[in-house]
Amino acid sequence: MKNTTVLEGKIVSRDTLRLTPGGIATLSLMLNHQSTQTEMDQEVQVEVEMNAVAFGDTAKELDSVKVGDTVSLKGFLSRKNRYSPQPILHITQFKFS
């Protein structure tokens, strides 16, 4: 089952790099995306804020990002946790834009 998202935007907040109870590095951030997309052959203004999280080496590499940086995140969508079905983006790759 396919599940791929690429989302580029500005980092509006980020947590400090921390360890999960299991000892895995993790970093959470909030991305603000604004762009023009095409829908019904018309250009539409799009804005979305997306919670994102990285684990392991990806989290450690992401630790260099600062609020205000523009980054391109690639990963998959998953429910936030057992209690909240709201989607967050699990980052598997990223690059500075």
Add this chain to the structure above:
Amino acid sequence: MKNTTVLEGKIVSRDTLRLTPGGIATLSLMLNHQSTQTEMDQEVQVEVEMNAVAFGDTAKELDSVKVGDTVSLKGFLSRKNRYSPQPILHITQFKFS
């Protein structure tokens, strides 16, 4: 700014095809996705429920889908509306899986 999502899953609910106040066909649905993804070189079980919406010809074509159908949706993420920043998927292409 890139904004692309491909998400495959089962339709758990769908609204009837309706017209916006501006006379544009629109159809909203909820997709349940379950899969195995790779994170930190490990397989992880992923589940997410995603609100999705289509407009125009895409909405009319989507009107053939039934609850329980498995479909692959492609589109972009956008905030639900002015009051809710929660992301929903704007469907620009779809196919039956």
